[in-house]
Amino acid sequence: MPSLESLHRLLEASPQDPFVPYAIAQEHARQRAFAQAVAWYDRCLAVDPAYCYAYYHKARALLAIGSREDALRTIAEGRRRAAAAGDTHAAAELAALHDEIEDES
Numbered sequence: 001m002p003s004l005e006s007l008h009r010l011l012e013a014s015p016q017d018p019f020v021p022y023a024i025a026q027e028h029a030r031q032r033a034f035a036q037a038v039a040w041y042d043r044c045l046a047v048d049p050a051y052c053y054a055y056y057h058k059a060r061a062l063l064a065i066g067s068r069e070d071a072l073r074t075i076a077e078g079r080r081r082a083a084a085a086g087d088t089h090a091a092a093e094l095a096a097l098h099d100e101i102e103d104e105s
Helices: 004-013 019-030 034-047 052-064 068-085 088-104
Strands: none
Touching (some): 019 034, 034 052, 052 068, 068 088
């Protein structure tokens, strides 16, 4: 994974590429900086609301900081976006995460 510094340089060069804020979010999550990760997943989704895997990983980050209800809302929105995009794989991943959370209740 590229460093955060190199990812920020990429973001300056390509501010409309949703992969760059997604990659920054992933790096923050890898470093266990989950609140920062959530903010970067939000930036990714602001650029491309159909970037379905950002919803999955944002929900995971929200769970890590104890925001279960926000995670469930994020999953629901991700499932709607995945269905609209015809992304059955992302929809299945989000559904499995939803079920995992509900099973823990």
